[in-house]
Amino acid sequence: MHNILVVNPGSTTTKIALFADETQVSGDVFRHDATALRSCGRLWDQLELRWQAFHGWTSRHAQEVSAVAATGGLLRPVEGGTYTVNERMLADARTGAQGQHASNLGCALAQRLASDYGCPAYVVDPVSVDEFEPLARYSGHPLIQRRSLSHAISIHATARRAARELGIPLAASSMIVAHLGGGISVAPLRGGRIIDANDASSDGPFSPERTGGLPLQPFIDLCFSGSYSEAQMRTLVMGGGGLLAYLGTNSAQEVEQRIQAGDDTARAVYDAMAYQIAKEIGAMAAVLAGRVDAVALTGGLAASALLVNSVRNRVDFLGAVLVFPGENEMSALAQGVLAVLRGEAQALEY
Numbered sequence: 001m002h003n004i005l006v007v008n009p010g011s012t013t014t015k016i017a018l019f020a021d022e023t024q025v026s027g028d029v030f031r032h033d034a035t036a037l038r039s040c041g042r043l044w045d046q047l048e049l050r051w052q053a054f055h056g057w058t059s060r061h062a063q064e065v066s067a068v069a070a071t072g073g074l075l076r077p078v079e080g081g082t083y084t085v086n087e088r089m090l091a092d093a094r095t096g097a098q099g100q101h102a103s104n105l106g107c108a109l110a111q112r113l114a115s116d117y118g119c120p121a122y123v124v125d126p127v128s129v130d131e132f133e134p135l136a137r138y139s140g141h142p143l144i145q146r147r148s149l150s151h152a153i154s155i156h157a158t159a160r161r162a163a164r165e166l167g168i169p170l171a172a173s174s175m176i177v178a179h180l181g182g183g184i185s186v187a188p189l190r191g192g193r194i195i196d197a198n199d200a201s202s203d204g205p206f207s208p209e210r211t212g213g214l215p216l217q218p219f220i221d222l223c224f225s226g227s228y229s230e231a232q233m234r235t236l237v238m239g240g241g242g243l244l245a246y247l248g249t250n251s252a253q254e255v256e257q258r259i260q261a262g263d264d265t266a267r268a269v270y271d272a273m274a275y276q277i278a279k280e281i282g283a284m285a286a287v288l289a290g291r292v293d294a295v296a297l298t299g300g301l302a303a304s305a306l307l308v309n310s311v312r313n314r315v316d317f318l319g320a321v322l323v324f325p326g327e328n329e330m331s332a333l334a335q336g337v338l339a340v341l342r343g344e345a346q347a348l349e350y
Contacts, residue, residue, distance in 0.1 A: 002066040002341045004334045005058065005113055009071065009105045011182070011239070012037065014050045018062050019334040026061045027330065030054050043100045047108055058113060065117040066341055069333040072126020073104030077148060080129045080156055080193070081348045082336045085111045085121040089350040098128055098149065099201070122347065124336030125153040129194065136196040136287075150187055150197040151179035154298055157332035159189050162296040162322050175294045176284045176318075178277060178311075180301035181327070182250065183210050183238075186277065188284040196287050198280060201238050205276035208250035208301075211241030212276065243269060252304050259306070274310035281315045294320040300327055 001020055008015040012034055017027030030053040032046075040046045075089060076097045083089065085107045093104040107123050114121035129152035139146045155177045162177070163170040170192040179185045183200035184207040198204025198212070206212040214237070223233055236245075244250040246269045247258070258266035285292050295315050301307055303325035312321045339345040 002338060003062065003064055004067050004069055004337050004341075005062050005065045005117070006069045006330050006333045007054075007071075007106060007109045007113065008329055008333065009050060009102045009109060011102050014054055014109075015330060016054045016057060017330045017334075018065075019331070019338075021338060022331070022335060024331065024334075028054070028057055030057075043096075043102065043104065044094055046102075047105055050105065051109065051112060058116075062117070065113075065119050067119050067337050068110045068114045068117070068121045069337040070106035070110035070121065070123050071103045071153065071329060071333065072106060072123035072128070074098040074101050074149065075104075075126050075128045075350070077128055077130035078126065078350065079348070080125050080131060080152060082122050082124045082340050082345060083126070083348045083350045085114070085123060086350055089123070098147065101127070103127055120347075122337050122340065124333045125156050127152060129156075131193040131195060132197075133195045147199055148194065148197060149199045149201065150185040150194060151181070151183070151200065151299070152194060153329050153332050153336075154179045154327070155185060155187050155189070155194055155197075156192070157328050157335070158296050158298045158324055159192055161324060161328075162294050163192070165322060166293055166320070168293060173293050174288050174291050175296060176281050176288070176292060177296045177298065178281060180277065180297060180299040180307070181207070182300075183207050184212070184277065184280075184299075184301075186280040186284055188287040190288065196284065204280050206242040206273055208243045208252060209239055209241060211237045211245070243273065252301055252307070256304065256306055270307065271310060274307050275314070277307075278311045278314035281311070281318070285315075285318050290318075292318045294322050296322045296324060298324040298326075298328060300325075302326070 004019045006017045012032050014030045018025045075092050089107050093107050110121035130148035132148045137146050158177045163173045176188050184205045185200045187194045187197035203213045255266050340347045
């Protein structure tokens with residue numbers, strides 16, 4: 001049996017879990033005070049704060065550990081797979097090779113844990129997994145190239161699960177996976193590879209706290225209006241947009257409660273988010289030339305029957321709509337490392 005410790009830093013949380021092979025034995029979510037995080041200044045300065053928050057938990061719950069698995073951040077473009085944490089990865093995470101996000105801290109926290117236990121540290125399917133086909137990279141101007149940044153760990157795990165449910169080989173499958181969470185990634189997969197995807201930080205549907213794609217000309221006007229700094233504009237589109245901007249909350253549960261209480265504005269905004277998700281799925285169906293074995297919905301928002309039914313009603317003409325509610329990153333991270341420990345997959349060098 002292999003004991004795998006999994007760490008997953010998010011914007012205001014750090015999740016930790018211990019797996020015995022595929023089974024989660026224990027876990028916890030450490031919520032960090034937003035003011036304390038801001039007081040750290042730079043992202044990398046949060047490392048010690050997060051470490052102190054969960055280190056006591058690991059010493060109590062994990063005596064023997066075979067490996068540590070962590071979420072991977074905005075690293076350089078890589079193929080999907082399980083990567084050994086090394087100095088190059090740590091350097092790229094620190095400098096933000098493709099941007100700064102809390103997930104960049106994953107490899108550093110994993111290395112520190114692994115040092116305590118005398119075991120290897122890995123990241124699995126980082127955000128920067130790049131399996132794009134050539135046409136997906138064109139943006140409309142040569143100064144800007146579309147980047148492959150997505151919820152890759154969730155998308156790959158969901159595709160494998162959907163293929164099993166459909167009874168077809170992953171290598172022969174053609175499907176669309178939508179990860180519906182604080183950010184939303186919609187991706188067409190051919191043979192299990194993410195051949196296109198919206199960058200959830202700047203494109204695609206709006207989400208609980210992100211704007212998704214915006215009309216360019218009004219956005220440019222806003223940038224140069226003199227009313228907002230660069231930092232404020234970045235927060236406006238990622239962290240201060242979507243449901244939060246329209247309704248003052250990023251909680252889908254609260255929005256649904258408002259809808260049940262007769263709030264027509266809340267209903268319209270929620271319907272609009274579902275509309276945009278469905279529209280993005282339709283666009284990705286065109287990437288697959290309409291050959292879609294299934295549309296799979298996953299993530300926290302996939303637990304919302306109201307949202308899922310609204311999306312389903314617009315896209316079920318494409319084929320089966322499979323729903324896997326909840327966050328599956330922790331188990332996917334453990335499974336990615338377990339495959340390496342069992343000799344079923346080879347650890348890749350970053």
